Amino acid sequence: MxxxxxxxxxxxxxxxxxxxxxxxxxxxxxxxxxxxxxxxxxxxxxxxxxxxxxxxxxxxxxxxxxxxxxxxxxxxxxxxxxxxxxxxxxxxxxxxxxxxxxxxxxxxxxxxxxxxxxxxxxxxxxxxxxxxxxxxxxxxxxxxxxxxxxxxxxxxxxxxxxxxxxxxTQIKKQLLPYQNTPMVTYSNAFENFIQTNQLNTLAIVVNNHEQKPSVKNILNARKIIRSKNAQCLVSTIEITPKRVSNIIENLNMKHESIDIIGFKQTQGVSQYPALMQNIANAFEKCLK
Structure with missing residues (x-):
């Protein structure tokens, strides 16, 4: 005892x-x-x-x-x-x-x-x-x-x-076919992911996802989308559908709203790898 x-x-x-x-x-x-x-x-x-x-x-x-x-x-x-x-x-x-x-x-x-x-x-x-x-x-x-x-x-x-x-290795292999596919991001929130995987961003609408785009921001983004035939817009989940529609309305392009924190995921050791895979899947879906 x-x-x-x-x-x-x-x-x-x-x-x-x-x-x-x-x-x-x-x-x-x-x-x-x-x-x-x-x-x-x-x-x-x-x-x-x-x-x-x-x-x-x-x-x-x-x-x-x-x-x-x-x-x-x-x-x-x-x-x-x-x-x-x-x-x-x-x-x-x-x-x-x-x-x-x-x-x-x-x-x-x-x-x-x-x-x-x-x-x-x-x-x-x-x-x-x-x-x-x-x-x-x-x-x-x-x-x-x-x-x-x-x-x-x-x-x-x-x-x-x-x-x-x-x-x-998995994410790079998954996104490799889409490295030249033209895309636009709502904010710079994805910059680290995009640069790491060498994706082709034509424009960033606003500097950060807290910022509401001006008329000038929207017109510039729409001009680039048309002239370069951008096929995908990605935004974080905080961005309202109305803000997105102001950018892509009547344009032939996909949009993905991405959770970059993993709000609905269970916390713990598996959360980060699962989050990164979810983000990669969202990019692939938008660029495909």
Whole structure:
């Protein structure tokens, strides 16, 4: 009995010693879960159907953040709703998938500049190569705060990299026949995916999917669609049918509305690979 009690005591001590990890959005949570499985289960901060752009923490979620040994976020320009919270967390207790600019986002104007007017795409999880690099950085961070589980983290990284290599190969093979097919995107949200798979984007209607297109934006997009015979328009699911119809009305082209976060998917280790495959399937359907 004493031996059994001792085993349970050691197990409980080890469980208490493992890092408490909180992750902002579902795709990043899935990626982190692949590296931490067997050690700890990260907590998901922003739940289904909550926009990371317009998100405000409830008291229970503030408690999660306060107790976190490590808070992982894609980039402040993605999780705009928690920018101030992220800025107030000590550097050693947070990790960005995309390295944050040195300047702080101290006011709404700066937040708009980073997410609205700026053309850079921070939906980095749509680039599997970038996620593999982040996974290595994450593993090193976890080892630094939890050296006892170093071998598990390293083993998980190796297994995850192999899964991602296979996923990259599958998606590239799937989309290879459509690399020259002309297409248009509503916003720059797909830029990482498009560049990685060398797809042929003729135009981006607006800089980000929060932006409502002007008459000029719409006319320019329609002109390009006609002159270049674009066959496909992709948008994120936040874009209303009316905005899409204003662009493609009376034009012979397909449209796919794509969920790039995976709101309806079950969170966990399988969510990210399934999300990327779903996105690839949507592109193929639109370009086919």
């Amino acid at each position: 004493l031996r059994i009690a001792l085993i349970f005591f050691l197990m409980s001590v080890n469980a208490l010693a493992t890092p408490n990890i909180v992750v902002s959005i579902k795709p990043i949570h899935s990626i982190v879960s692949n590296i931490t499985q067997g050690v700890t289960t990260p907590k998901l901060l922003i739940k289904d159907n909550q926009s990371p752009h317009h998100f405000h923490l409830k008291p229970s979620q503030m408690s999660l953040v306060g107790q976190a040994d490590l808070l992982i976020s894609a980039h402040p320009s993605i999780e705009e709703g928690i920018v101030k919270v992220l800025d107030n967390i000590d550097t050693q207790r947070k990790l960005y998938v995309v390295e944050k600019p040195t300047q702080q986002l101290n006011n709404k104007h700066e937040e708009h500049e980073h997410h609205g007017a700026h053309k850079e795409d921070y939906h980095i999880w749509l680039n599997i190569n970038a996620i593999q690099k982040f996974s290595t950085r994450l593993t090193n961070k976890l080892i630094a705060i939890d050296i006892d589980n170093r071998l598990i983290y390293q083993s998980n990284l190796s297994v995850f990299n192999k899964k991602l290599d296979a996923l990259k």
